[in-house]
Amino acid sequence: MLREIGSEFHIESEVSNKLDGNLNTTQKKYADYRYTRSGREAIGFILNEIVTSKKVALLPTYICKSMLQPFLNKGYSIEYFGIDENFNPNLKDIERALCKDPDVMLVIDWFGMSRNQDAVCLAKEHSKQLVILSDCTHSYFNDSMTFEPDFIVASLRKWFALPDGAVAINCKCNFENKLEFNDNVFYHHRKEAMRLKSNYINNREKALKTQYRKLLSEAEASIELDDRILGISPFSLSIINQMxxxxxxxxxxxxxxxxxxxxxxxxxxxxxxxxxxxxxxxxxxxxxxxxxxxxxxxxxxxxxxxxxxxxxxxxxxxxxxxxxxxxxxxxxxxxxxxxxxxxxxxxxxxxxxxxxxxxxxxxxxxxxxxx
Structure with missing residues (x-):
């Protein structure tokens, strides 16, 4: 029987929904954090916390569309800086972009590599008020960072079997805003799809694969049309607690x-x-x-x-x-x-x-x- 490796995680039917016990987190050393539904919502949640003067964001060019969208939704104009073949940020691009006095700079630890220290130092020399937002999705479980950002985001559902889940971290003080979970199509479709995939892995019925792939596609389409910023589902939070x-x-x-x-x-x-x-x-x-x-x-x-x-x-x-x-x-x-x-x-x-x-x-x- 052909094995399958990769694609979406699946959820075993015996996974429980225990909400008690100590919270299993790696971000306890930071000032404050919130669990969100998705990575893009973690970015949006943080942008709601930032006091801006010009609404200009400085972003790297090696970036997915979903990470760009929260900035556009908040009315930011975008300045870009390129990278070289080794994922080092282009410092000349950053110098030029800093002339626009950006409010926030996003850096990404691509594939767990920390190549942003020089870029962050250059940006902070230009303006102490510039907010550094670090996307650590690819490096979230590394033991250390080479610089101290103001905020961190990470999409946790990319790491293990969660229907939804990301984290927004405030490295230096407490968040002012709260988050709530509201029932949504994205969560329900992904949860059901991940259970169907578990059944498919066990019995290889082709109809199940068609069903769960359709649900996953519909889940992604639903979140594209949903501009709310929601908290993580209790079910996903319970899985994090048990990981x-x-x-x-x-x-x-x-x-x-x-x-x-x-x-x-x-x-x-x-x-x-x-x-x-x-x-x-x-x-x-x-x-x-x-x-x-x-x-x-x-x-x-x-x-x-x-x-x-x-x-x-x-x-x-x-x-x-x-x-x-x-x-x-x-x-x-x-x-x-x-x-x-x-x-x-x-x-x-x-x-x-x-x-x-x-x-x-x-x-x-x-x-x-x-x-």
Missing amino acids: DFDYMKRKRRENFNILYNLIDKSLGMPIVNKMITENDCPFCFPIIVENNRDQIQEWLAENGIYCPVLWPLPDEVYLNYGISAYLSDNMLSIPCDQRYSADDMEYIAKTIKAFLGRKQHETTKINDSWS
Whole structure:
């Protein structure tokens, strides 16, 4: 039976909804935090806390559309700074943008790498009042940061099986606003879809896969049309309370390092080009695949391995920033999360090796036809 690796998490039917007990958090060292429905709502919640003079935001070019939307919803004009092939922010872009006196600067720890220290220092030298908002979704379970932001956001539903859930953190003082959970289509559709996926994994009925994929698609469509900022559902919060974060971090480290050792570097170069230590927790195993990215993504999917692209860029960024466009066009995110074993990682590596063998065979046939 074909195994499946990647795509959405699933929720086992025996997961409970216990709301008692101590809150299982990693952000206790910060002044205050709120759990939101989604990452974009965590950004929106923080923007509601910021006192602005010009409503100008400074954002990196390697960014997904959903992260851009909260700024647009709040009436911000956007200034961009580019990055190089190693995800280092372009300091000259930042210097130019600082002339517009932005109110807030968003930085992102792409794939767990902290490359923003120089950019933040430069921005803070220009203005002590500039608010630094750090998206730590990819680095949330790392042990340390290289600079101190004013606020942090992280989408937690990308890390484990939650129907909804993100966190907004105030690093220096308390939030003024509160959040409430209200029933919503996004939460219900995703919760049901994740249960259906669990059933599908157990019995492989194709109709179940069609159903849960339809629900997931409808959930994403619903949140695109919903501009509310909601709190996390009690069900998702109860799952966070029961999570074994230490196990999750250990499994992700082990799986990443297995892939690092096994995946043929002639196919794609790892973006995080080092072994993961006990101080870090990988979000995924990202690689750059020139020329063959779409073909290998399709090949892996045919063999039950689903690798997303992080991220398709906003049109104005894609057309004007070549390096970010290159990264978006050639990056592939290989799953290495806690759902999977060493055998699963070896299966991924063997499947990629099989793709290389097929490509070499096709090249040989072409060369033979011309000889």
